[in-house]
Amino acid sequence: MKIFLVGYMGCGKSSLGRKVAKVGNMRFVDMDSIIEEREGAAISDIFRYEGEEYFRQQERALIEEFAMEDADLVISTGGGVPTWKDNMTRINEIGHSIYLRRTAQQIASRLSPHGRQKRPKLRGLNDEELVAFMTQNMAEREPYYAQASHCIDCASCRDEELIAKILSIVKNNE
Numbered sequence: 001m002k003i004f005l006v007g008y009m010g011c012g013k014s015s016l017g018r019k020v021a022k023v024g025n026m027r028f029v030d031m032d033s034i035i036e037e038r039e040g041a042a043i044s045d046i047f048r049y050e051g052e053e054y055f056r057q058q059e060r061a062l063i064e065e066f067a068m069e070d071a072d073l074v075i076s077t078g079g080g081v082p083t084w085k086d087n088m089t090r091i092n093e094i095g096h097s098i099y100l101r102r103t104a105q106q107i108a109s110r111l112s113p114h115g116r117q118k119r120p121k122l123r124g125l126n127d128e129e130l131v132a133f134m135t136q137n138m139a140e141r142e143p144y145y146a147q148a149s150h151c152i153d154c155a156s157c158r159d160e161e162l163i164a165k166i167l168s169i170v171k172n173n174e
């Protein structure tokens with residue numbers, strides 16, 4: 001079984017995904033980390049020197065690799081994955097997708113300075129600009145995220161509850 005966690009940058013896909021995989025005895029993979037490792041470069045440098053389109057192609061190629069794998073995987077996708085071409089359709093053919101929904105304010109308050117710096121789209125924005133950019137960008141992306149087979153509203157939930165919710169989706173789809 002393959003579980004794809006989708007949602008905006010900083011919503012917790014990687015940290016929650018890692019814990020879910022551990023408890024659920026599945027393998028955790030993080031798309032950003034795999035691409036960085038293969039390219040030998042940070043995401044911000046891949047964007048700068050190769051361009052976003054190149055990065056999006058690497059993401060899609062990785063999704064196709066997951067499709068070929070036999071293992072049970074919890075996959076933390078990059079926040080832009082659902083918005084590219086027919087990625088969501090393909091993801092839903094390969095496995096289950098869970099949209100972790102949070103508000104821009106919530107994400108802004110969770111993001112560390114390093115967390116902003118390493119994401120080319122958020123880099124250099126002050127607090128006010130960050131919330132304004134994310135609010136607009138999230139609204140544009142919502143129709144793509146909404147194609148996920150499951151949606152969890154994370155707003156009022158503690159991490160433990162979120163992990164339990166994700167695990168129950170995993171269990172019900174075994």
Ligand code: S3P
Nearest residue numbers: 008009010043078079080119120
């Ligand atoms: C991006 C999200 C990032 C990373 C890149 C682009 C986006 O992943 O892939 O900076 O367009 O939303 P995270 O969602 O893991 O931050």
